[in-house]
Amino acid sequence: MGKTFHKPEALSDAQTHYCPGCTHGVIHRLVAEVIDELQIRRRTVGIAPVGCAVLAYNYFTFDFQEAAHGRAPAMATGIKRVRPDLMVFTYQGDGDLASIGMGEIIHAANRGEKFTTIFVNNAVYGMTGGQMAPTTMPNQRTTTSPFGRNVADVGMPIKVAELLAALQTPAYISRQTAIKPKYIVKAKKAIKKAFEYQLAGKCFSFVEVVSTCPTNWGMTALEAVNWAENTLLPYYPLGDVKTPE
């Protein structure tokens, strides 16, 4: 009987620090599998955000830089401009990318920088303890919206994929989720497509991955999956939002 399961070479042996029920680990694995399949590990540079994935570099086996909060797209721009032959991706959460780093991601996307962004959206600040994010749902309780997100006061959650897709510059923009196997298969395809567009020097590529945060949502892992499916997905619809051409 042959080997049916193995750990991607791009993934390290380290045990992650992520909470039970969090999908970061799954998304890391998808990225690692894609990097293995495209055989680009030895020329890839990842950029870790500030947030739960700040230590992402511990879980991969290729070059990594660690950014300041929200600035990963600017760092990726710096790398890609001086070393277009490197494969570069940023891995960012929704506080990092959609709040403090909104300027950097929009301009990088608009310049058509040839790197890939994996945007993990779990509708909350995780690392700092469950504060409200720009992506927090209406009436969702967080540690800084204890009575629920009041959209009359702080506006509606930002649909980043659609926002970036509205730019006129060609890009690959997709939204996926990693909460159930049937979605995970599609998410991997999108991540692979995103890296392939970069490999071809085609365009900026962006995959939003709707994720869970059982810890800060105050739910069990299973409750979190159901809440994401029933509450987040209707607001954050899945699929390719924009393709180049």
Place this chain on the structure above:
Amino acid sequence: MRKVLMKGNEAIGEAAIRAGCLNYFAYPITPQSEVAEYLSKRMPEVNGVFLQGESEVAVGYMIFGAAACGARVMTTSSSPGISLMSEAISYIAGAECPAVFVNIMRGGPGLGGILPSQADYLQATKGGGHGDYRLLVMAPASVQEAVEMVMQAFPLAEKYRNPIMILGDGLIGQMMEPVVFPDDLKTEPGNKNDWATNGMDFRGSDKRNLVRSLYLDPEVLNAQNLKLKAKYEQMKREEIRYESYKTDTDYQVLIVSYGTMSRVCKTAIDNLLEEGIRVALIRPQTLFPFPEAAIRQAASAKSCRVVMSIEMSMGQMLEDVDRSVQGRLPVEWYGKCGGDVPTPEEVADSVKSFLQKYSKE
């Protein structure tokens, strides 16, 4: 080596290219936008990288990203822009990457003005961004010196794996003076394979590199800070530069002044000598590390009555001069900080009034 007449800002841009730096990211701000304008034309000619970022915040991190993968890289800005880049500068220093920042200073605080100033002395020499880091800060007094310092900055940044700042006032950027680009200052970047995230295939290694400034373990972070401190101590031993002017006379007053201000002081010193008043100058060319010992020694001259810090800032360098003199003599300040550069006559008047004050005592 042909002598050419060039504006300081353009010469700074050309100097980067001549030094072998073909990567430049910037955001426009007066009084240094000519660097970006110049390099937007020049970089394509040498197959270099020119990119106008969306903000100084973003540019700071473009520099970080590029530096972290081992490229020679520079940006230029002016005071408010440097404030915005200071976050990235802290990260770059923390992550130990070489990069060159040029600050063509304008008046502050806040939006301030656009005329010459030296009001960012403390920001450049003591921090600006957060955390325990220092920049090696060089302060040119002419377009030629700006060229040489820019060209020397790259190997220094690589030697220390630390950001270097060239601190010039608005006049250094705006003046035209004859310059030559010394061929012997062109250098090749050293081997960065042991730390740069330049790709495992590129450096032919199976070991991955990691560029970061995050150290959650207090002992490890402390050790990292001690390592940084050792570099700054090495700079103090090896990189102090200054110029002495008329220090071989029986001077009554010692001036410490840098940049454009020091040139005004030199003219004032020449004029005062015609009146029989003997004044000497120490011109720091590096502001960090600061020429403390040279100033202390010069302040020990028997004939000297008072030391003056003359600066286009409100006594920022005075603190370092005072620290250097260590109480041997009174230390006084003269300067202006609105963009109106003091004239030689104003400097001379100030020197005379302090000399009179301390001659009586």
Place this chain on the structure above:
Amino acid sequence: MQSEVMFAGFGGQGILLSAKILAHAGMEQGFEVGWIPSYGPEMRGGTAYCTVVIADKPIGSPIIRNPKHLVAMNRPSLEKFAPVVKPGGVILINSSLISIGSNRPDVDELAIPVNDIATAAGSLKSANIVALAAFVARSGIVDNEILRECIREEFAAKAKLIPLNMKAFDEGVKAAQKK
């Protein structure tokens, strides 16, 4: 020896360029030179000025409040800067636009209808070259022929402008000699 020349006029009169050509000529002749512009909001339409320093030793202060010479292209410039010129210097007045004198008996005043000469030579745009040539011919601050070459070099990229500016140069020199 150190001489300072202040060029002043409206933004758009080519003040910075004529000053740059003079600095270039000084450099070619082997002098130390500096070109120090006023920069800032006053560049947008108001009075622009620029100082050229030419010296036989390294230039100290680039801040010049009392220049030796003045080339005044418009009346506000003359009124503002004539009082600060050092005794014995040259004040060139663009008499096409300035109907008054410098009121400085202690200087060498040279009134030249710079705009009219330039227009007659082919284009008003060369007024700055007419003024520069006349000033240099009068003050002798740099060699005339070196200056001529520097003007030619300045326009090398726009060769069709060279004949116009050579003519402007010649007419400027001629006008200074007549006086």
